Amino acid sequence: MKKSLGAKTLIYPLPVWVVGTYDKERKPNVATIAWGGICCSDPPCVAISLRKATYSYGNIVERKAFTVNVPSEKYVREADYFGTVSGRNVDKFTESGLTSVKSDIVDAPYVKEFPVILECKLIRTIEIGLHTEFIGEIMDVKADEALMEKGVLDIEKLKPVIFAPDTASYYGVGKNIGKAFSIGKKK
Amino acid sequence: MKKSLGAKTLIYPLPVWVVGTYDKERKPNVATIAWGGICCSDPPCVAISLRKATYSYGNIVERKAFTVNVPSEKYVREADYFGTVSGRNVDKFTESGLTSVKSDIVDAPYVKEFPVILECKLIRTIEIGLHTEFIGEIMDVKADEALMEKGVLDIEKLKPVIFAPDTASYYGVGKNIGKAFSIGKKK
Numbered sequence: 001m002k003k004s005l006g007a008k009t010l011i012y013p014l015p016v017w018v019v020g021t022y023d024k025e026r027k028p029n030v031a032t033i034a035w036g037g038i039c040c041s042d043p044p045c046v047a048i049s050l051r052k053a054t055y056s057y058g059n060i061v062e063r064k065a066f067t068v069n070v071p072s073e074k075y076v077r078e079a080d081y082f083g084t085v086s087g088r089n090v091d092k093f094t095e096s097g098l099t100s101v102k103s104d105i106v107d108a109p110y111v112k113e114f115p116v117i118l119e120c121k122l123i124r125t126i127e128i129g130l131h132t133e134f135i136g137e138i139m140d141v142k143a144d145e146a147l148m149e150k151g152v153l154d155i156e157k158l159k160p161v162i163f164a165p166d167t168a169s170y171y172g173v174g175k176n177i178g179k180a181f182s183i184g185k186k187k
Numbered sequence: 188m189k190k191s192l193g194a195k196t197l198i199y200p201l202p203v204w205v206v207g208t209y210d211k212e213r214k215p216n217v218a219t220i221a222w223g224g225i226c227c228s229d230p231p232c233v234a235i236s237l238r239k240a241t242y243s244y245g246n247i248v249e250r251k252a253f254t255v256n257v258p259s260e261k262y263v264r265e266a267d268y269f270g271t272v273s274g275r276n277v278d279k280f281t282e283s284g285l286t287s288v289k290s291d292i293v294d295a296p297y298v299k300e301f302p303v304i305l306e307c308k309l310i311r312t313i314e315i316g317l318h319t320e321f322i323g324e325i326m327d328v329k330a331d332e333a334l335m336e337k338g339v340l341d342i343e344k345l346k347p348v349i350f351a352p353d354t355a356s357y358y359g360v361g362k363n364i365g366k367a368f369s370i371g372k373k374k
Contacts, residue, residue, distance in 0.1 A: 002304070002329040009231045010328045010340060011305060012257050012347035013200050013360065015224070037202070037224025039236045042317040044196045047234060049226045070199050076364050080371025117189070118198060126313060128322065130229040135315065141197045142189040153197060155351035155358060160199035162349065162360060164342035168368060171342060173200065173349060174361035177263050181355060184267025 009035075009165060016161035016170065018082055019048055020067035020100075020109045020117075021059035028100035028109035030069070030092050031056040032083030034163040035131060044138040046118060049131040055087035060122060060134050065106035068136070070116040073159040073172050080170070105139045115158050116143045196222075196352060203348035203357065205269055206235055207254035207287075207296045207304075208246035215287035215296035217256070217279050218243040219270030221350040222318060231325040233305060236318035242274035247309060247321055252293035255323070257303040260346040260359050267357070292326045302345050303330045 014034040021029050035049035046068055050057045060066050071079040078096045085092065093100045099112035103119045110117040120136025147157040155173055162171040201221040208216050222236035233255055237244045247253050258266040265283045272279065280287045286299035290306045297304040307323025334344040342360055349358040 001332055002299075003332045003335070005328040005330055005340075007231050007325050008328050009225045009228055009233070009325065010303065010330075011202070011204070011225060011233060011255065012303065012340075012342055012345055013202055013349050015198070015200055017198070035225045035227070037226075037234065037236075038196045038198060038222045039224075039234060039313075039320045040222070040315040040318040041196055043315075044194050045315055046196075046198060047224065047226060047320070049224075068198065073364055077371045080365065080367060080369070082371070084368055084371060112189075116197065116199065124313065124315070126226075126311065126322075128227040128230075128232055128311070131227040133226045133234070133322075135313075135320075138194050138196065141192040141195050143192055143197075145188055145190045148190070153192075153199075153351075153353035155199055155349075155354065155356070158199055161364065162200050162342075163367060164340075164360075166340035167342065168366065169342070169363055170365045170367055170370075172361035172364050173351075174359035176356055177260055177348065177359050178267065178357045179355065180267060180350060180357055181271055182267070183357075184264045184269070184271055 014163040014165055016071060016079055016163050018069040018071055018079055018111060019056055020069055021056050022063050022108055023059050024062060028093055029055055029059060029087030030082045032079050039135060045135050046120060046138055047133050047135050049133045051131055063107045064122040065108040066120050066136055067103060067108045067110040068118040069111040069114040070160050072115050073161060076161050076170050115147050201350040201352055203258060203266055203350050205256040205258055205266055205298060206243050207256055208243050209250050209295055210246050211249060215280055216242055216246060216274030217269045219266050226322060232322050233307060233325055234320050234322050236320045238318055250294045251309040252295040253307050253323055254290060254295045254297040255305040256298040256301040257347050259302050260348060263348050263357050302334050
């Protein structure tokens with residue numbers, strides 16, 4: 001039997017992604033989000049949503065660029081930290097000990113230690129309500145070579161983090177349960 | 188060392204969600220997507236992206252509503268099937284044996300057997316490129332009572348599916364690796 005839970009943002013799985021931006025003085029900032037997703041294949045685009053009150057919001061409006069950095073499980077503490085303090089008050093790179101790398105392609109920094117990063121150029125800004133959705137065209141994806149198997153990214157090596165909203169918990173990726181566009185055939 | 192992979196939609200984790208819609212004759216349809224995410228907390232909204240060529244695209248334009256249904260691992264075959272055929276040619280509910288339930292709140296059907304479903308009213312349509320992003324206001328979330336622990340949704344019982352794009356594989360959720368807004372404190 002289904003129970004009504006009301007008008008809430010409860011859906012599974014949600015990602016744990018870290019948005020990299022520069023402020024006016026080129027101080028790099030990072031902020032963790034769970035509100036985001038791929039929104040177009042061609043051009044390849046990713047959407048991220050931020051509140052106007054965040055430091056990253058102003059940075060993206062100013063720089064028209066951001067990176068999306070995928071933390072691996074081993075950086076779950078840093079990713080959580082990046083979501084709990086504001087770049088207005090602290091330098092999160094300095095505090096966390098992680099390394100900011102200037103993108104050659106867009107006006108934003110990425111996190112050197114994270115296994116996969118997307119460099120994005122802002123192409124659309126959608127005001128929705130409490131959150132503003134920024135659509136970024138993915139100009140390049142960079143990944144640690146050690147995580148690839150014959151040039152293909154392996155999620156089992158990458159170990160991204162999953163956010164479970166109702167319990168506010170982080171999870172790892174579990175077992176492979178099938179091949180896409182394949183296991184459902186001939187139902 | 189990071190390797191450039193080009194401008195691609197490679198990011199982790201991605202969801203496996205099934206979009207429910209009615210066509211003009213009120214035939215229910217379901218289509219599986221990985222392009223989507225929460226995009227606003229207030230009003231609570233979810234964004235899903237579809238190609239214009241899909242049957243669901245026309246249904247959403249017509250009905251201004253959709254549901255987002257979260258399959259559990261046990262329905263990974265059905266979810267995969269829903270992403271490989273078009274509702275233009277087949278009745279996916281009949282073919283899969285799953286049950287369409289008419290939402291009382293929005294003009295769209297949901298999948299009875301799936302553990303969590305979101306009933307959404309279309310509030311924005313964003314043309315991006317190959318894909319169009321539909322932003323739906325979440326009017327209600329319904330979940331199977333058996334998956335709740337003291338009124339809270341438990342991802343370990345829910346068992347949503349994760350999509351790994353580069354290898355086109357499905358994964359389950361793994362181990363709990365920490366409490367959000369907490370484990371990163373006092374870094």
